[in-house]
Amino acid sequence: MKIILKFLKPYRKICVLTVLAMLLDVAGGLFVPRLTADMINIGVESRNISYIVEKGIAMVLVTVTAGAGALLGSWLCADLSAKIGKDMRNAVYEKSLQFSAHDFEQFGTGSMITRTLNDINIIQQSVVWCIQMVLPVPAVCVMGIVMAFAIDTVMGFLLIGVTALIIVLALFVTRRASEIFGRLQRLLDRMNVVLRENLTGVRVIRAFNKEKDEEKRMRKSFEDYAVTSVSANLLFAGLESTAFFVINICIVSILWFGGNRIGAGKMEIGDITALTEYSILILFYIIMAQMVIILLPRARVCIRRIEEILEKEPEIEDGKSGMKVHPETENTAAELQLETCPKAGQSVRAANREVVRFRDVSFKFPDADEYALTELDFVCRRGETTAVIGGTGSGKSTLARLILRFHDVSEGSVSVNGTDVRDVSQKELREKISYVPQKAWLFSGTIADNLRDGDERASEDQMRRILSVAQADFVSTLANGLDAHVAQGGTNFSGGQKQRLSIARALMKKADLYIFDDSFSALDFKTDAALRKALKEEVAHAAVLIIAQRINTILNADQIIVLDEGRIAGIGRHEELMESCGVYREIAKSQMKGGMQSGGQ
Numbered sequence: 230m231k232i233i234l235k236f237l238k239p240y241r242k243i244c245v246l247t248v249l250a251m252l253l254d255v256a257g258g259l260f261v262p263r264l265t266a267d268m269i270n271i272g273v274e275s276r277n278i279s280y281i282v283e284k285g286i287a288m289v290l291v292t293v294t295a296g297a298g299a300l301l302g303s304w305l306c307a308d309l310s311a312k313i314g315k316d317m318r319n320a321v322y323e324k325s326l327q328f329s330a331h332d333f334e335q336f337g338t339g340s341m342i343t344r345t346l347n348d349i350n351i352i353q354q355s356v357v358w359c360i361q362m363v364l365p366v367p368a369v370c371v372m373g374i375v376m377a378f379a380i381d382t383v384m385g386f387l388l389i390g391v392t393a394l395i396i397v398l399a400l401f402v403t404r405r406a407s408e409i410f411g412r413l414q415r416l417l418d419r420m421n422v423v424l425r426e427n428l429t430g431v432r433v434i435r436a437f438n439k440e441k442d443e444e445k446r447m448r449k450s451f452e453d454y455a456v457t458s459v460s461a462n463l464l465f466a467g468l469e470s471t472a473f474f475v476i477n478i479c480i481v482s483i484l485w486f487g488g489n490r491i492g493a494g495k496m497e498i499g500d501i502t503a504l505t506e507y508s509i510l511i512l513f514y515i516i517m518a519q520m521v522i523i524l525l526p527r528a529r530v531c532i533r534r535i536e537e538i539l540e541k542e543p544e545i546e547d548g549k550s551g552m553k554v555h556p557e558t559e560n561t562a563a564e565l566q567l568e569t570c571p572k573a574g575q576s577v578r579a580a581n582r583e584v585v586r587f588r589d590v591s592f593k594f595p596d597a598d599e600y601a602l603t604e605l606d607f608v609c610r611r612g613e614t615t616a617v618i619g620g621t622g623s624g625k626s627t628l629a630r631l632i633l634r635f636h637d638v639s640e641g642s643v644s645v646n647g648t649d650v651r652d653v654s655q656k657e658l659r660e661k662i663s664y665v666p667q668k669a670w671l672f673s674g675t676i677a678d679n680l681r682d683g684d685e686r687a688s689e690d691q692m693r694r695i696l697s698v699a700q701a702d703f704v705s706t707l708a709n710g711l712d713a714h715v716a717q718g719g720t721n722f723s724g725g726q727k728q729r730l731s732i733a734r735a736l737m738k739k740a741d742l743y744i745f746d747d748s749f750s751a752l753d754f755k756t757d758a759a760l761r762k763a764l765k766e767e768v769a770h771a772a773v774l775i776i777a778q779r780i781n782t783i784l785n786a787d788q789i790i791v792l793d794e795g796r797i798a799g800i801g802r803h804e805e806l807m808e809s810c811g812v813y814r815e816i817a818k819s820q821m822k823g824g825m826q827s828g829g830q
């Protein structure tokens with residue numbers, strides 16, 4: 230509940246105005262029966278036409294005012310709902326950006342989507358309905374019962390009795406609804422996960438002839454959801470018929486007891502009309518409130534789910550000290566040129582060029598027993614290409630993710646530009662790094678939109694030049710060139726095209742470190758070689774880390790790190806490793822059979 234108040238706080242004025250508008254509506258609704266009673270008791274009985282007209286005009290004015298209150302209330306509620314929905318979605322999204330991969334896994338993508346869209350939608354609706362239909366109930370009950378007592382004490386007590394009965398009924402139904410809606414929300418999550426898996430993996434399902442099994446799984450999740458929805462609807466139907474039954478009993482009682490009271494000369498005929506309308510109004514508001522209240526357990530489940538996200542302490546916290554640009558690590562193009570010349574001072578300059586340093590780094594995933602990486606110690610330097618090679622699952626991608634701080638090291642330290650990555654904000658750290666992930670991912674929009682993710686202000690000429698470096702000249706042959714449409718995830722491009730566009734996007738960004746995680750795997754040997762040649766000139770100012778499976782991709786790297794089951798099996802240039810590192814030799818030999826020489830530069 231606290232969370233709702235937090236999101237409502239900025240809109241206090243709208244809330245107060247809404248409640249006032251609703252009260253105006255309620256007061257008008259209760260005043261009209263009083264005018265009707267007077268019209269009958271005084272005007273009709275004494276055949277006073279001018280009195281009847283006077284009350285008629287008053288009724289019209291009260292109805293118009295109450296109607297205006299209802300309209301204003303509904304409009305303000307809709308406005309409030311849209312605003313808190315937007316704020317909540319932004320808050321959830323911003324929080325999710327702070328999550329590490331492990332934090333994210335705890336919720337799951339399917340659940341994150343359900344929470345952001347469906348759960349917040351339910352919260353929005355519930356807030357609006359509470360303001361519109363639950364908040365006015367005490368006012369309606371109190372005002373209605375006071376007005377009934379003003380007419381006749383016995384009838385006042387009758388109204389109190391019926392109101393209490395309906396409230397007890399509402400409490401019973403609410404408890405039952407709580408369980409049903411909790412289950413419904415969990416089933417919705419499940420349905421979302423199964424649907425996502427089936428839609429994204431549709432080709433795999435077809436290829437393995439698994440349609441029948443998947444159909445069964447889908448049908449089961451749909452059926453479970455449908456059965457639970459039916460229970461919820463049965464509850465609604467039962468509530469509705471019981472409520473109407475109680476209203477009708479109430480009206481019969483008023484007519485019965487009221488008739489006797491009129492016979493005894495305690496009440497007038499017009500008062501029956503007023504009392505009937507009070508009771509209908511009170512019961513109508515209570516029943517509407519009850520409909521909302523039985524939805525509240527569902528909203529409570531949703532609020533809890535949103536709270537779980539907003540209150541989650543991200544595994545990775547931003548450091549505060551800021552990235553200092555060490556004089557030692559700061560490097561200019563002029564210095565780099567000097568590198569190639571005199572021998573004197575070479576070792577000093579080599580130290581100056583340090584961009585990434587791993588110091589005795591070991592890393593274990595939070596739920597794993599074994600270390601994924603053990604005692605890594607190496608340096609990546611500006612102007613140099615460092616390559617990482619190793620078998621599947623040897624920890625190559627994990628190593629890159631530690632630099633980007635998608636995970637935090639378990640032991641040792643990773644520093645970028647001389648500063649421990651834990652001491653700077655993630656934003657500041659990632660500004661220094663350009664990254665091409667293993668799975669090339671493009672956003673829906675145009676090619677230019679995707680490239681501008683790397684540099685917002687890039688001109689078309691700059692984009693074309695970078696596309697040429699990334700060997701993505703095929704863009705110029707597309708009908709719309711840079712404005713060619715990119716489908717969600719880049720599915721309208723081939724694997725190799727997606728990789729080249731992802732590389733181009735990374736190159737658009739000026740960074741101190743470029744990381745290519747298996748980014749050349751879908752390229753043919755010729756394109757791979759041409760790209761690496763062009764890349765060398767383009768990113769000469771920075772350190773480059775290439776993760777690769779193919780030896781010919783890294784053949785000319787200044788330094789090759791060989792990973793074997795998370796440990797460094799060897800570091801050096803190709804020729805050195807061929808001499809000294811058995812693991813590297815094995816990889817090289819196995820690939821030579823596949824004709825690695827054909828692609829080497």
Ligand SMILES: Nc1ncnc2c1ncn2[C@@H]1O[C@H](COP(=O)(O)OP(=O)(O)OP(=O)(O)O)[C@@H](O)[C@H]1O
Nearest residue numbers: 594597601619620621622623624625626627628667
């Ligand atoms: N989120 C995770 N939770 C637990 N273990 C993980 C997780 N991600 C990766 N691992 C494990 O960490 C190890 C290293 O994985 P990583 O993805 O770094 O390997 P890789 O060398 O990049 O493999 P590949 O070449 O196949 O991409 C693997 O044993 C993998 O099972």
